[in-house]
Amino acid sequence: MRISVIGCGYLGAVHAACMAKLGHDVIGIDVDERKIAELSSANAPFYEPGLDALLKDVQETGRLVFTTDLAASAGSDVHFICVGTPQKKGENGADLTYVDAAVRGLVPYLAPGQVIVGKSTVPVGTAARLADLVTEHESEAHLVWNPEFLREGHAVSDTLQPDRFVYGVSDGSEDHPSIAVLDEVYAASLAAGTPRLVTDLPTAELVKTAANSFLATKISFINAMAELCEAAGADVTRLADAIGMDDRIGRKFLNAGIGFGGGCLPKDIRAFMARAGELGADQALTFLREVDAINMRRRTRVVELTRELCGDGLLGKRITVLGAAFKPESDDVRDSPALSIAAQLQLQGSVVTVTDPKALSNAARRFPELHYVTDLDTAVQSADVILLLTEWQQYRELDPHQLRQSVSTPRILDGRNVLDPEKWRAAGWQYRGLGRP
Numbered sequence: 001m002r003i004s005v006i007g008c009g010y011l012g013a014v015h016a017a018c019m020a021k022l023g024h025d026v027i028g029i030d031v032d033e034r035k036i037a038e039l040s041s042a043n044a045p046f047y048e049p050g051l052d053a054l055l056k057d058v059q060e061t062g063r064l065v066f067t068t069d070l071a072a073s074a075g076s077d078v079h080f081i082c083v084g085t086p087q088k089k090g091e092n093g094a095d096l097t098y099v100d101a102a103v104r105g106l107v108p109y110l111a112p113g114q115v116i117v118g119k120s121t122v123p124v125g126t127a128a129r130l131a132d133l134v135t136e137h138e139s140e141a142h143l144v145w146n147p148e149f150l151r152e153g154h155a156v157s158d159t160l161q162p163d164r165f166v167y168g169v170s171d172g173s174e175d176h177p178s179i180a181v182l183d184e185v186y187a188a189s190l191a192a193g194t195p196r197l198v199t200d201l202p203t204a205e206l207v208k209t210a211a212n213s214f215l216a217t218k219i220s221f222i223n224a225m226a227e228l229c230e231a232a233g234a235d236v237t238r239l240a241d242a243i244g245m246d247d248r249i250g251r252k253f254l255n256a257g258i259g260f261g262g263g264c265l266p267k268d269i270r271a272f273m274a275r276a277g278e279l280g281a282d283q284a285l286t287f288l289r290e291v292d293a294i295n296m297r298r299r300t301r302v303v304e305l306t307r308e309l310c311g312d313g314l315l316g317k318r319i320t321v322l323g324a325a326f327k328p329e330s331d332d333v334r335d336s337p338a339l340s341i342a343a344q345l346q347l348q349g350s351v352v353t354v355t356d357p358k359a360l361s362n363a364a365r366r367f368p369e370l371h372y373v374t375d376l377d378t379a380v381q382s383a384d385v386i387l388l389l390t391e392w393q394q395y396r397e398l399d400p401h402q403l404r405q406s407v408s409t410p411r412i413l414d415g416r417n418v419l420d421p422e423k424w425r426a427a428g429w430q431y432r433g434l435g436r437p
């Protein structure tokens, strides 16, 4: 099929490459010339495992090209909308400027039978509004919503082998003409057994926000338990292991620590609350305010624990932060709890050094006042405290005996509860986890 992908950020770049991998002829479109130039030379503008290799692989087939010209979408059977929906400045709601502009921009190039497929995360009601806009222009194209659930760090496999496809169509019916088109797009994944659900438009939009809200709630639940464990002298990691063995609960997303961040969960739960308010259903989501508050409290808690670990205050203490990305296998620092903690410690008078295998240049753009060191051995030299805040594999595997030779005082705060406390204490370290005795 001929496919255009509008918006080549995280979602769109991966989606475009994966659609070409599935055998389609794909044109990726974005207004950002730098991004398009990088993608055209098979370089992902962000770190995502496997993406550079995939881009190179599919570009050699000639099935994937990139451009800044929206007119190049003319003639495509399917147009995927993959632009961002960031949090509005100074408000909780989602900024739909880019989604609206993409659909409006596309309208003049549409032809009968073509399908616009929304993938961006949008407030419920957006798809119906955009469908009306397409109809008003009498383009005889259809607009459907097909939310994307990819995780950063696993974006390629999540796109090629998702857990499920959700097709939101205007009448919610299996007979909608767009369904056959989407089935053709995803033929390979469907043949491999990926289930698909057909819903109406608002349900499809809600599936995405509900899923992210559930995940955020699960993380904040275990972080609330961590607060309780700290007060009661219990161990939240063992608690999570034990409750996670109940099939109905499950162990995934029960890792207590410094909380969630990134470009999705924080902004999505806020936009969801804002939208519920507009719909007069705000009471249904007041719990998400608590989820958000528990999450933000983790960051303050780490600052307080670091102060306790230092003994005599934060002023002038040399603190090394391991990890700047919001999670491992990513260079994304959007709403990164690690960086937010690093910045708070710096503001309170500590001398903070941050290291990360991939995210330092993004971090330096976001928080230029922090000190960044690429080399791990250099970063930990003479540290008074080490904070492990993003659980990259190389930090999980650190040797406490070896590391002790470099630091000034062997104190470590394990913000992700990934180290073995006994091993570190036996090596002479003062170890603190979160929600652990």
Ligand code: UDX
Binding pocket: 148, 149, 150, 151, 152, 153, 212, 215, 219, 252, 253, 254, 255, 256, 257, 258, 259, 260, 261, 262, 263, 264, 265, 326, 327
């Ligand atoms: C998320 C959703 O998982 C994905 O389905 C959606 O499409 C986009 O948003 P992502 O932002 O890539 O994906 O990250 P995710 O793996 O969900 O992690 C989010 C945050 O939660 C990270 O900061 C992570 O460190 C944190 N987290 C995750 C925890 O603190 N504890 C956990 O147990 C799991």
